[in-house]
Amino acid sequence: MSDNRPSRAEARAHQIATIKSTSRRLMAERGAPGLSLREVAREMGLVSSAIYRYFPTRDDLLTALIVDAYNDLGVAAERAVQRCSKRDATGRLHAAAASIRKWAKRNPSEYALIYGSPVPGYEAPEFTIEPATRVTMVLANIITDAWRESPVEGPAREASLGAMLELSGMEEVMPGVPDVVRARGLMVWTQIFGFVSFELFGHYRGSVRNANKFFDFVVDEIAETVLPRSRD
Amino acid sequence: MSDNRPSRAEARAHQIATIKSTSRRLMAERGAPGLSLREVAREMGLVSSAIYRYFPTRDDLLTALIVDAYNDLGVAAERAVQRCSKRDATGRLHAAAASIRKWAKRNPSEYALIYGSPVPGYEAPEFTIEPATRVTMVLANIITDAWRESPVEGPAREASLGAMLELSGMEEVMPGVPDVVRARGLMVWTQIFGFVSFELFGHYRGSVRNANKFFDFVVDEIAETVLPRSRD
DNA sequence: CCTATTGCAAGAGCACCGCTCTCGTTTCTC
DNA sequence: GAGAAACGAGAGCGGTGCTCTTGCAATAGG
Numbered sequence: 346m347s348d349n350r351p352s353r354a355e356a357r358a359h360q361i362a363t364i365k366s367t368s369r370r371l372m373a374e375r376g377a378p379g380l381s382l383r384e385v386a387r388e389m390g391l392v393s394s395a396i397y398r399y400f401p402t403r404d405d406l407l408t409a410l411i412v413d414a415y416n417d418l419g420v421a422a423e424r425a426v427q428r429c430s431k432r433d434a435t436g437r438l439h440a441a442a443a444s445i446r447k448w449a450k451r452n453p454s455e456y457a458l459i460y461g462s463p464v465p466g467y468e469a470p471e472f473t474i475e476p477a478t479r480v481t482m483v484l485a486n487i488i489t490d491a492w493r494e495s496p497v498e499g500p501a502r503e504a505s506l507g508a509m510l511e512l513s514g515m516e517e518v519m520p521g522v523p524d525v526v527r528a529r530g531l532m533v534w535t536q537i538f539g540f541v542s543f544e545l546f547g548h549y550r551g552s553v554r555n556a557n558k559f560f561d562f563v564v565d566e567i568a569e570t571v572l573p574r575s576r577d
Numbered sequence: 578m579s580d581n582r583p584s585r586a587e588a589r590a591h592q593i594a595t596i597k598s599t600s601r602r603l604m605a606e607r608g609a610p611g612l613s614l615r616e617v618a619r620e621m622g623l624v625s626s627a628i629y630r631y632f633p634t635r636d637d638l639l640t641a642l643i644v645d646a647y648n649d650l651g652v653a654a655e656r657a658v659q660r661c662s663k664r665d666a667t668g669r670l671h672a673a674a675a676s677i678r679k680w681a682k683r684n685p686s687e688y689a690l691i692y693g694s695p696v697p698g699y700e701a702p703e704f705t706i707e708p709a710t711r712v713t714m715v716l717a718n719i720i721t722d723a724w725r726e727s728p729v730e731g732p733a734r735e736a737s738l739g740a741m742l743e744l745s746g747m748e749e750v751m752p753g754v755p756d757v758v759r760a761r762g763l764m765v766w767t768q769i770f771g772f773v774s775f776e777l778f779g780h781y782r783g784s785v786r787n788a789n790k791f792f793d794f795v796v797d798e799i800a801e802t803v804l805p806r807s808r809d
Numbered sequence: 810c811c812t813a814t815t816g817c818a819a820g821a822g823c824a825c826c827g828c829t830c831t832c833g834t835t836t837c838t839c
Numbered sequence: 840g841a842g843a844a845a846c847g848a849g850a851g852c853g854g855t856g857c858t859c860t861t862g863c864a865a866t867a868g869g
Contacts, residue, residue, distance in 0.1 A: 535772055
């Protein structure tokens with residue numbers, strides 16, 4: 346009964362988790378480029394070479410943190426939207442946008458890690474793509490659902506602009522949504538993350554005094570461009 | 578007449594210029610976080626400690642590169658706009674946006690330096706603010722000029738939304754422009770740089786096939802939100 | 810013109826970094 | 840129980856930012 350010593354596999358999982366959480370903490374202080382494997386080891390009471398048993402290189406550790414960050418942001422957005430009535434598309438968009446912004450402000454170093462300047466020479470592995478699309482899917486689904494609900498006339502149903510834009514992969518992602526709206530959906534996505542990046546990276550300093558109100562305004566404006574007009 | 582030996586001041590200016598250009602070259606290869614003073618010195622045939630005669634710290638060198646980058650981007654945008662007829666506001670906006678995007682693609686590492694993740698702990702000195710506002714001013718002036726030219730009815734001249742948004746410093750910057758348009762001006766600014774960042778940092782991979790056409794579409798869309806409707 | 814001051818490059822050195830390798834020890838697997 | 844695999848410790852390599860000292864060259868003042 347006294348065999349509560351963790352097995353090798355358990356110990357390994359625990360070490361990996363500790364390394365990642367310690368890295369997140371240190372990254373919050375000195376930023377991603379300042380993250381040091383030696384410091385992580387020191388913090389854990391380990392010798393530096395021991396870390397390499399779990400992450401063969403610094404980039405591998407960063408990749409793991411990137412995947413975690415994408416997933417973390419993804420679930421935050423998913424949960425925020427799920428708390429909203431499926432009929433209130435504008436409300437869902439506001440909830441999603443607000444959750445993204447909130448997550449970014451709560452985890453600035455991780456946001457910078459995934460949406461800031463990529464490290465030159467660092468090529469994101471294949472398996473980081475799927476977690477990365479998670480937030481994007483949340484936004485895309487809000488728009489798609491809104492158009493499925495009321496497939497009436499929407500804003501500007503001009504010709505086949507989408508084909509001209511040569512968007513790819515969007516056909517399956519946003520079925521039943523006009524091409525223009527699909528393109529505007531990309532703009533919504535860009536606007537939200539552009540806003541968050543500008544706010545977090547300090548580019549609004551001097552021009553935006555109340556970021557909360559401005560953010561609400563922005564989401565209102567972009568919502569009108571991608572959601573079908575409510576019948577009045 | 579044989580005194581073409583450079584004076585001390587000349588030599589110093591030349592060394593500073595060489596250090597900066599060498600740094601830019603190396604930064605293009607390994608990125609800003611990978612920029613190494615020792616490597617710069619090595620490349621110049623200098624011993625590493627000599628660099629500190631010109632830049633007392635690595636951050637000071639980075640600051641100099643940041644200021645140069647802001648100014649470089651600023652003049653690029655200014656020149657692009659000047660080549661356009663002042664009456665064609667949409668054309669001017671397209672020119673400005675295109676020049677920003679072009680500069681970013683030509684100088685990706687410098688773009689990442691000023692619009693990517695800021696280094697935690699690094700506080701941008703006061704004198705970097707003015708060069709930073711240069712591009713922004715170009716965009717703001719396009720909108721302001723357009724409204725000065727035809728101060729007729731524009732899009733959505735609702736109440737004093739601007740006061741609610743608590744934008745600051747915008748009163749002097751965009752005189753005669755409705756508050757809503759001022760706020761949308763910030764959105765235009767955000768959208769352009771959000772687009773360029775997303776494109777440069779690889780977030781559009783998988784969803785945008787022809788970025789050129791999509792960019793034109795985006796600029797068309799945002800132009801409509803901030804420029805007074807042309808009389809028809 | 811000669812001297813005192815200043816600017817400069819060189820070199821050694823400090824503490825840090827990512828990463829590799831070896832060496833005992835512990836744990837798992839057959 | 841024996842062999843294999845995983846693990847932590849430690850030394851070591853070449854790199855980093857940065858400091859300090861030393862000797863020389865260019866400038867400035869008398």
